[in-house]
Amino acid sequence: MPDPARPLRFPVHACLLALLLTLLLGEAAAEPLDAPPSSESPAAETGQGELGTSVMVPRLLPATAEQEEAPGAIIAAPEIGDATPEIGDATPDARELPQAPVEEIPTIAVTPPEPLEPPPLKPVEIMLDWYPGPQHAALLVAYHKGIYRRLGLEVTLSTPADPALPARLLAAGRIELAVSRQPLLHLLAGRGLPLVRVGTLVDLPLGGLLVRNGSDSESPFSLAGKRIGYSTEEARELLLPTLLRPHGVGVHELELVDINFGAVNEVVEQALDGIMTPQRLTLPRQLGDEGVGTRLLRLEEHGVPPHEGLILLANRDRIGGQRETLRRVLEALSEATAWLLEEPDAAWELLQEQEPALDTPANRDAWLPMLLRLSARPAALDLGNYQRFEEYLVAQGLAEHPTPAEKLALDLGAP
Numbered sequence: 147m148p149d150p151a152r153p154l155r156f157p158v159h160a161c162l163l164a165l166l167l168t169l170l171l172g173e174a175a176a177e178p179l180d181a182p183p184s185s186e187s188p189a190a191e192t193g194q195g196e197l198g199t200s201v202m203v204p205r206l207l208p209a210t211a212e213q214e215e216a217p218g219a220i221i222a223a224p225e226i227g228d229a230t231p232e233i234g235d236a237t238p239d240a241r242e243l244p245q246a247p248v249e250e251i252p253t254i255a256v257t258p259p260e261p262l263e264p265p266p267l268k269p270v271e272i273m274l275d276w277y278p279g280p281q282h283a284a285l286l287v288a289y290h291k292g293i294y295r296r297l298g299l300e301v302t303l304s305t306p307a308d309p310a311l312p313a314r315l316l317a318a319g320r321i322e323l324a325v326s327r328q329p330l331l332h333l334l335a336g337r338g339l340p341l342v343r344v345g346t347l348v349d350l351p352l353g354g355l356l357v358r359n360g361s362d363s364e365s366p367f368s369l370a371g372k373r374i375g376y377s378t379e380e381a382r383e384l385l386l387p388t389l390l391r392p393h394g395v396g397v398h399e400l401e402l403v404d405i406n407f408g409a410v411n412e413v414v415e416q417a418l419d420g421i422m423t424p425q426r427l428t429l430p431r432q433l434g435d436e437g438v439g440t441r442l443l444r445l446e447e448h449g450v451p452p453h454e455g456l457i458l459l460a461n462r463d464r465i466g467g468q469r470e471t472l473r474r475v476l477e478a479l480s481e482a483t484a485w486l487l488e489e490p491d492a493a494w495e496l497l498q499e500q501e502p503a504l505d506t507p508a509n510r511d512a513w514l515p516m517l518l519r520l521s522a523r524p525a526a527l528d529l530g531n532y533q534r535f536e537e538y539l540v541a542q543g544l545a546e547h548p549t550p551a552e553k554l555a556l557d558l559g560a561p
Contacts, residue, residue, distance in 0.1 A: 267300035268471050272458075273312040274305050275325040277407065278501055279428065280509050280516040281348055281456050282325070284524070287493055288482035290500045297474045308406065310379050316461055317341060322468065323460055323475065327353070327424060328453040329380040332535055335549050342465070343532070343555040345458035345476050346521040351446055352455035353385060354426035358419055359439035370395050372419040375405040375412055381422040388450050388542050389443070410436055424455075427515055431508035451538050453531065455519065465556065473558050476525040483520055490517055527557040 274282055285303060288294055294301040304321075306312050312324035317339045325347070334341055355374075369390065376382050387397050405412035405421065410432050413421055423429050430440050446452050460472060486493045494513055498505045532555045536548035 265298065267295060268298055268474075269300045269302070270294075270323065270471060270475060271302045271304060271321045272323040272325065272475075273315060273321050274303060275309060275312055275327065275456070276425070277305060278303075278504060279425070280504070280512050281352065281425075281427075283486055283493065283497065283516065284347055284479045284482045284520060285325070286497060286501060287486055288478040290496055291482065291485070293478040293481050294475075297478050299471070299474055299478065301475070301478075309377055313339070313341060313459060316459055319461055319464060322471070323458050326457055326459045327378070327380065327455065328457055328532070328535065329353070329384050330378065331457065331459060331554060332532075332539060332545075332549070333380050333384055335554055336539075336545050340462040341459050342462040342553065343454075343457045343527075344460045344465075344472050344558055345479065345524040346454050346456070346526070347458065347479070347524065348454065348456035348516075348519045349521045350455055350519045351444070351450075351453055352426055352519070353381070353422070353424045353445055355386075355389065355443040355445070356421050356423060356426070356429060356433070356440040357443065359441055369420065370399040371401070373401045373403060373416070375403045375409065375416075375418045375421040377405050377407065377409060377422075378424055381424070384539070384544060385445060385450065386422055387544060388538075389445060389448050391542060392449055413438060427512040428508040431511050432506075435507065451531075451535050453535055454521075458524070460556075462553070462556075469558060473525075476558060479524040480522075483522055483524065486517060486520065487522065490514065525557065525559045527555055529555060529557075 272285065274285070276282075278286060289301060289303060306315075312321070313326055313330065313334055315321050316324040317334075323344075326341075328343070331341060331343055357369075374386070376386065382397070382402060386400070386402075390397065390400075403412065403416060403418060405418075409421055409423060409425070409429055412418060413433060414436050421429070426442055426444075430442060433440050458475075460468065465472075490513070494510075529551045533548075533551040536545065536551065536554070539545040540548050
């Protein structure tokens, strides 16, 4: 038994052996770990690693024939970087995948569609009562600013060869609208013509009697035996008789001269003593430029009732099929008149440019006075005005019985 007092002693060769084993074990621990199997290794080809070292991931691709024969076989998914097989690729060991139906993609037009054709414009002929002048400003502005066309109208403005022609063409159905005067409407309606007022261009009278300065014909009662010119039918049949009757003078006591449109020349060349005119705002200046001074006798100051100076007439028998068209005409005139009253200088410049014949000293002088007489609401109707004028004609013996006001004037804006 060893002596506990003596230290243990190990043989020298045993110590050396232990040291050698320690060195050998240290070198083995310092060697690097083996890398995971690459794609070229047999394990990668089969999709199976060593037990406990690989995760088995199902591959969602058809199995090969051999794999289908092996029960329980798992097909490994491709590693990152593998090319995904294209649908329809033919391989000797893979089935073709069913192709998904190809949806049709809507085509995109590369050129704009053809523009829609605008509706055809409604043709409308409006015949003036005289040569174009400031009194026709609303009609002209609506035409030159394109207001008619914007409202679907193809308007034609025409000038008659005779002042009596427009109303007769209208009664015959040859035109859609005629520019006229209220006294003429009363005269023609009393004769049975199917005419009716549908709009008003000028609210106040434009007619009057011009007499030469210095003559003794400065009042209606002194006109007997004088040479008086006239240009309109109502002047001869209505206005002169109503002007003369209160003074005891008959039309047969005058020498009447039909001057048509040639007022200035006829007054100068035939030395007329006076002229009954529907152009009392422009004719005095025109005669003055020719050296003929005149004095104006206003009809309303000598017993003739106030009346509308310029109106639009339609054929009463054809109103039923024209209401919408006529409303659009009046809408265009209302818009044109509003612009005229707001921009009188611009309106005059427009007419100067588009209607050069209007640019005369007489028309320039009459421009602003005429604007004050324009009807701001062309469709508006004062039916009492027409009734009072009829009653006056009956009282003067110029009509046997009054024509009902409802047959003379129509309010297209009324329901």
